[in-house]
Amino acid sequence: MDQIQSPAVRVRGLRKAYGQVTAVDGIDLDIARGETLALLGPNGAGKSTTIEILEGYRRRSSGEVSVLGADPATGGRAWRSELGIVLQSAAETGLYTVREQLRQFAGYYPNPRDVDEVIAAVGLEQKAGTRISKLSGGQRRRVDVALGIVGRPQLLFLDEPTTGFDPEARREFWGLIERLKAEGTTILLTTHYLDEAAQLGDRAAVILGGRIVAEGAIAELGGPAARVPIVRWRDASGVRREQRTERPAELVAALAAEAAPTTADGRGGEPAELEVIRPSLEDVYLELVRAAEASTVSPIVAIPEEARA
Numbered sequence: 001m002d003q004i005q006s007p008a009v010r011v012r013g014l015r016k017a018y019g020q021v022t023a024v025d026g027i028d029l030d031i032a033r034g035e036t037l038a039l040l041g042p043n044g045a046g047k048s049t050t051i052e053i054l055e056g057y058r059r060r061s062s063g064e065v066s067v068l069g070a071d072p073a074t075g076g077r078a079w080r081s082e083l084g085i086v087l088q089s090a091a092e093t094g095l096y097t098v099r100e101q102l103r104q105f106a107g108y109y110p111n112p113r114d115v116d117e118v119i120a121a122v123g124l125e126q127k128a129g130t131r132i133s134k135l136s137g138g139q140r141r142r143v144d145v146a147l148g149i150v151g152r153p154q155l156l157f158l159d160e161p162t163t164g165f166d167p168e169a170r171r172e173f174w175g176l177i178e179r180l181k182a183e184g185t186t187i188l189l190t191t192h193y194l195d196e197a198a199q200l201g202d203r204a205a206v207i208l209g210g211r212i213v214a215e216g217a218i219a220e221l222g223g224p225a226a227r228v229p230i231v232r233w234r235d236a237s238g239v240r241r242e243q244r245t246e247r248p249a250e251l252v253a254a255l256a257a258e259a260a261p262t263t264a265d266g267r268g269g270e271p272a273e274l275e276v277i278r279p280s281l282e283d284v285y286l287e288l289v290r291a292a293e294a295s296t297v298s299p300i301v302a303i304p305e306e307a308r309a
């Protein structure tokens with residue numbers, strides 16, 4: 001297969017069981033070269049297990065997986081050097097300084113980025129000479145991110161990269177990821193911050209109980225019905241009302257006309273507590289998860305292979 005044309009990641013029928021627990025239950029997934037995919041899902045959904053299999057850190061029970069043209073289970077050193085990995089767990093805490101640790105890491109790669117540029121990119125210039133064990137949790141997380149990108153990876157795995165970041169650091173991190181995207185880096189991101197997924201992702205896949213329950217462009221996830229604006233207000237009798245409509249301005253005008261005039265010139269009144277909401281990715285995600293959980297009848301347990309169709 002032509003490596004340039006093939007997707008960066010191709011997964012078919014991926015399964016992983018830990019004893020009786022099926023953590024990943026038949027996932028199909030493609031990530032195009034240069035694309036950022038946000039893998040979303042509640043705690044325990046199977047995101048980390050999937051990512052660890054793609055990184056070659058965990059064996060799959062069954063299914064086909066190709067990452068940058070190779071099977072991660074047998075990927076060699078050259079293949080690994082094309083990957084950047086920011087694991088969910090916290091950074092190295094050894095005796096090295098930030099710069100020393102990064103220099104050491106950079107030495108493992110054939111074409112690394114400049115270490116000081118990477119330190120600046122993650123906003124750790126003031127801490128470059130400080131031992132990692134003396135950094136705060138959020139600063140250590142920035143070291144993790146720096147270690148993930150120093151090798152100039154083609155494919156970057158970011159497993160909850162901004163956990164522990166302050167809001168300013170998160171915005172700076174988003175800027176860094178936008179630059180990596182512009183350079184053509186393929187990214188697989190997991191995050192529980194849906195604004196982060198909306199900001200950085202081109203597409204999202206929602207995983208629940210080890211299965212993908214929705215997938216698509218960020219702006220289209222959940223389908224058009226999930227994006228219809230919601231108008232909320234409190235009516236004259238004090239009852240909270242809510243209506244979904246494609247024409248929110250019309251509804252608001254009608255509500256204003258109906259409301260008792262509140263001004264001396266007799267103009268329409270202000271409907272109490274009026275708001276117009278366009279469902280965010282978070283609203284759409286929560287709705288998808290609720291709907292999928294409501295329709296799930298079977299517990300997530302391993303089914304023997306021979307019992308499967």
Ligand SMILES: Nc1ncnc2c1ncn2[C@@H]1O[C@H](COP(=O)(O)OP(=O)(O)OP(=O)(O)O)[C@@H](O)[C@H]1O
Pocket residue numbers: 018021022023041042043044045046047048049050088
């Ligand atoms: N080493 C393991 N041994 C046994 N079960 C495991 C192991 N790792 C994960 N699991 C189980 O597999 C399921 C999926 O876990 P996983 O870590 O992939 O979820 P996740 O979506 O990454 O969750 P989170 O958002 O909390 O990181 C969970 O039920 C978890 O308890």
